[in-house]
Each structure stands twice: as structure tokens, then as C-alpha cells.
Amino acid sequence: MPKTKPDAYQEFIKGLWRENPVFVQVLGMCPMLAVTNSAENAIVMGGATFFVLVGSSCLVSALQRWIPRQVRIATYIIIIATFVTVIDLSLESLLPRLHKELGPFIPLIVVNCMILGRQEAFASRHSVRLALVDALGMAIGFFFALFALGSVREILGVGSLLGVNLFGPNFEPWVIMILPPGGFLTLGLLLLFFNWLKERKEQLLRRLDAMEAQGQ
Amino acid sequence: MDGTQPIAKAGEPSPLRLIATLAFAGFLSGLIIVTAFESTLPSITAHRELMLEQAVFKVLPGTTSLRRMVHRDGRLTIVERERKGEEVILGGYTADGRLVGYAIPGAGPGFQDTIRLLYGYLPEGRKVVGMEILDSRETPGLGDKIYKDAAFVANFASLSVDPEIVAVKKGNKSAPNQIDAITGATISSKAVVKIINTANALWLPRLEAAPGSQAETTPMSTKAAKD
Numbered sequence: 001m002p003k004t005k006p007d008a009y010q011e012f013i014k015g016l017w018r019e020n021p022v023f024v025q026v027l028g029m030c031p032m033l034a035v036t037n038s039a040e041n042a043i044v045m046g047g048a049t050f051f052v053l054v055g056s057s058c059l060v061s062a063l064q065r066w067i068p069r070q071v072r073i074a075t076y077i078i079i080i081a082t083f084v085t086v087i088d089l090s091l092e093s094l095l096p097r098l099h100k101e102l103g104p105f106i107p108l109i110v111v112n113c114m115i116l117g118r119q120e121a122f123a124s125r126h127s128v129r130l131a132l133v134d135a136l137g138m139a140i141g142f143f144f145a146l147f148a149l150g151s152v153r154e155i156l157g158v159g160s161l162l163g164v165n166l167f168g169p170n171f172e173p174w175v176i177m178i179l180p181p182g183g184f185l186t187l188g189l190l191l192l193f194f195n196w197l198k199e200r201k202e203q204l205l206r207r208l209d210a211m212e213a214q215g216q
Numbered sequence: 217m218d219g220t221q222p223i224a225k226a227g228e229p230s231p232l233r234l235i236a237t238l239a240f241a242g243f244l245s246g247l248i249i250v251t252a253f254e255s256t257l258p259s260i261t262a263h264r265e266l267m268l269e270q271a272v273f274k275v276l277p278g279t280t281s282l283r284r285m286v287h288r289d290g291r292l293t294i295v296e297r298e299r300k301g302e303e304v305i306l307g308g309y310t311a312d313g314r315l316v317g318y319a320i321p322g323a324g325p326g327f328q329d330t331i332r333l334l335y336g337y338l339p340e341g342r343k344v345v346g347m348e349i350l351d352s353r354e355t356p357g358l359g360d361k362i363y364k365d366a367a368f369v370a371n372f373a374s375l376s377v378d379p380e381i382v383a384v385k386k387g388n389k390s391a392p393n394q395i396d397a398i399t400g401a402t403i404s405s406k407a408v409v410k411i412i413n414t415a416n417a418l419w420l421p422r423l424e425a426a427p428g429s430q431a432e433t434t435p436m437s438t439k440a441a442k443d
Binding site: 037066067068070071074075078079081082085086089090092093094096100103157158173175178179 | 233237238249252263267329351355357
């Protein structure tokens with residue numbers, strides 16, 4: 001990022017929208033597609049990822065002076081894996097039902113490329129404060145994307161949201177939406193939608209620029 | 217990413233330092249993980265046992281206490297703790313010590329992953345009287361109806377095991393050994409049936425060969441726990 005002075009607010013907001021890990025960077029697709037068949041699963045997965053990302057980013061940033069460059073990847077993975085194990089055990093102990101539902105996808109957070117990516121690209125070269133803000137932004141952006149996908153799939157595929165029935169008994173669920181193809185389909189449509197929004201905004205800006213140029 | 221740090225000879229850490237860093241990170245990580253494991257273990261084990269117990273009381277109506285039983289030396293024996301590798305079933309007893317029936321665990325491949333379940337079996341009448349899914353990863357909205365759909369679970373409330381359980385298309389149940397499969401989740405429905413049939417093939421002969429064994433010290437009552 002060719003910025004002279006990093007601005008905490010900008011670092012926070014970029015993860016939510018401009019550099020959203022899912023809709024823009026298209027990272028972390030495994031949990032994205034695998035566990036978003038209901039909004040509830042998406043929330044738990046988003047929460048677990050949030051905890052791991054924020055924890056690891058702070059730690060990596062705080063320890064950056066003591067981690068030699070040659071062993072940094074191995075050290076990051078150890079740090080991430082520790083956080084994941086802790087959250088895995090805590091979930092099993094506190095929310096056993098949801099833990100059962102998410103099954104093997106909690107341990108797989110270790111290899112979520114979004115998390116390692118943030119350590120490598122940001123936390124390892126910025127202050128703890130900025131790393132925390134960046135991690136918060138990215139984690140919330142990821143959470144938001146998971147929730148968007150999970151709720152669309154649950155609404156269409158089951159006819160409910162967070163287990164609350166929306167359409168009454170006459171709604172015929174689109175079963176495909178909760179199966180893996182539905183995940184790809186929904187993700188594709190959401191990507192299309194967000195890119196369309198972006199395109200429109202850019203067009204608007206260009207037109208404003210043009211008008212300004214004419215006016216002068 | 218590379219090139220951000222100056223390539224100075226003096227700045228290169230020694231190999232020992234690299235190993236020490238990783239070793240230290242591993243040591244700390246181990247410490248944290250073991251602490252987390254130790255502190256969550258009691259509640260995780262307690263929860264698992266509670267789930268199993270609740271499942272037994274559900275699949276064997278009328279039960280108030282349980283005993284673990286294994287098939288040892290050709291007999292059904294009550295044990296405190298099974299030996300490693302031994303298969304356990306649970307005998308359910310009423311408050312006055314009468315044997316109600318057996319809760320038999322079974323496992324087998326479902327549509328996505330292994331399904332583990334527990335079912336209640338009454339030797340007299342040769343009937344399955346209840347079924348609980350303990351663990352499954354069936355498709356949400358379809359296969360997970362094997363435990364979410366009350367109508368499907370009700371199939372197992374009074375089900376003859378002779379000659380064996382058969383899954384038929386929904387609405388076609390006509391014999392006491394048939395169950396209505398779930399529309400759209402035939403594979404999951406049939407998997408449940410197959411798991412129970414397999415476990416029956418293993419355990420029913422053992423249970424029948426059991427009279428006189430410790431498991432049935434009390435005389436059989438003709439009115440044992442039909443709700």
C-alpha cells in the first residue's frame with residue numbers, strides 16, 4: 001500500500017468494503033462455501049474466524065521484532081493453530097450442538113488463507129494498534145460475507161432465517177441452495193452484485209469528474 | 217515481501233536462533249493447548265455422557281437406570297468398564313430393578329459421513345422401540361431429517377425386526393417391519409435402516425442366547441415398559 005501515513009480508520013474500513021476478503025480478494029473460500037448452508041453456522045464460523053484473526057494479528061504484530069524472517073511462516077502457523085485449537089475446544093465445551101454441526105471445519109480455520117495472508121501482508125510490518133484495527137476490519141468483513149451467503153442460502157433453501165420460518169407451509173424450498181452447488185451459485189451471484197455496485201460507483205465518479213472538467 | 221529487510225551480513229540470525237525461536241513458539245503453544253484441553257475436558261466428557269444417557273432414556277421408555285453390558289465368553293455380562301475393543305450395549309432397568317430392554321449402538325456410512333445412532337430393543341415382542349441419532353453429518357434440510365423429522369423418528373417407536381427392517385417409499389408402510397423413508401433423503405433413510413439391521417444381526421442372537429446370564433437375573437415380565 002503506497003501510503004505515507006497509515007490511517008487507523010482507513011485500515012479498519014478497507015476490510016469491510018474496498019478490500020473485503022471475500023467479495024474483493026476472494027480469499028478463504030473453503031469455509032465460505034462449506035458451512036454457509038444456514039445463517040447460524042455462518043455466524044459461528046464467522047465468530048471463530050474473528051477470534052483467531054484478531055488474536056493472531058495482535059500477537060504477530062507484537063512479536064514481529066523477535067520472529068526471524070526465515071522462520072516467520074512456521075511461527076505464524078503455530079500461533080494460528082494454537083488459537084484455533086483453543087477456540088475448537090471452547091466451542092465443543094460451551095456450544096456442543098453447533099460444534100457438532102460445523103464438524104471438521106473449525107480445525108480447517110488453521111489453513112484459511114485469509115488469516116495467514118493478513119499476518120504476512122499486514123500484521124508483521126505494522127504496529128499492534130494498526131494490526132488490531134486491520135484484523136477487526138477484515139474479520140468483520142469476512143463475517144458479513146459469510147452471513148450474507150448463509151442467510152441467502154437458508155432463506156431460499158429452507159425457507160427460514162436463523163431457524164425462524166419465513167414463508168409458511170406452502171413454500172417449496174429450493175433444496176439445491178443448501179447443497180454445494182447452491183453455495184457456488186450464490187457466491188457467484190453475490191460477487192456479480194458487488195462488482196456491479198463497484199462499477200456503478202466508478203462510473204458515477206468518472207461522470208462527476210467529467211462534469212467538473214467541463215464546468216471549469 | 218522480500219527485500220523489505222536490508223540484506224546485511226550482521227543482520228542474519230544464527231541457525232541456532234532460528235531453531236530456538238521455533239522451539240520456544242512450539243513450547244508455548246503446547247502449554248496453551250494442554251491448558252485449554254485440560255480445562256475443557258470435564259465439561260466435554262460430561263456432555264457426551266449426558267447425551268448418551270438422555271438418548272438411552274428416550275429410546276427405552278420406562279427406564280430409570282442403566283447398566284453397561286458386553287458379550288464376553290459367549291455370555292452377556294454386566295461390567296463396570298469394558299475392555300478395550302469390546303462392544304458395549306446398555307441395559308435399561310426400571311426403578312424396581314426389572315430389565316426393560318437394551319439400548320444398542322450402531323454406526324455405518326450415511327450419505328456424507330458416518331452416522332452413529334442408538335436404538336432401543338425389547339427382546340419380548342422382538343421390537344425396536346426408539347431410535348436416536350447421536351452423530352451425523354447428513355445434508356442440512358434433507359438428510360438431517362433422520363433426526364429432525366418427528367414423523368420419521370416415530371417410525372421406530374414400535375417396529376418389528378422380523379425378518380428385517382425395510383424402508384419403503386413414504387406413505388407405503390403396510391407391515392410392522394416397514395418404515396416410511398424420507399422423500400428426497402432415501403439414502404439417509406436406508407442408511408439408518410441398514411445400520412440397525414446390521415447391529416441386529418450381531419446382537420439379537422447374542423441376546424437370545426442370554427437366558428440365565430447375569431443380564432436377565434430377574435424374571436421376564438410380560439408387561440415391561442410398553443410406555
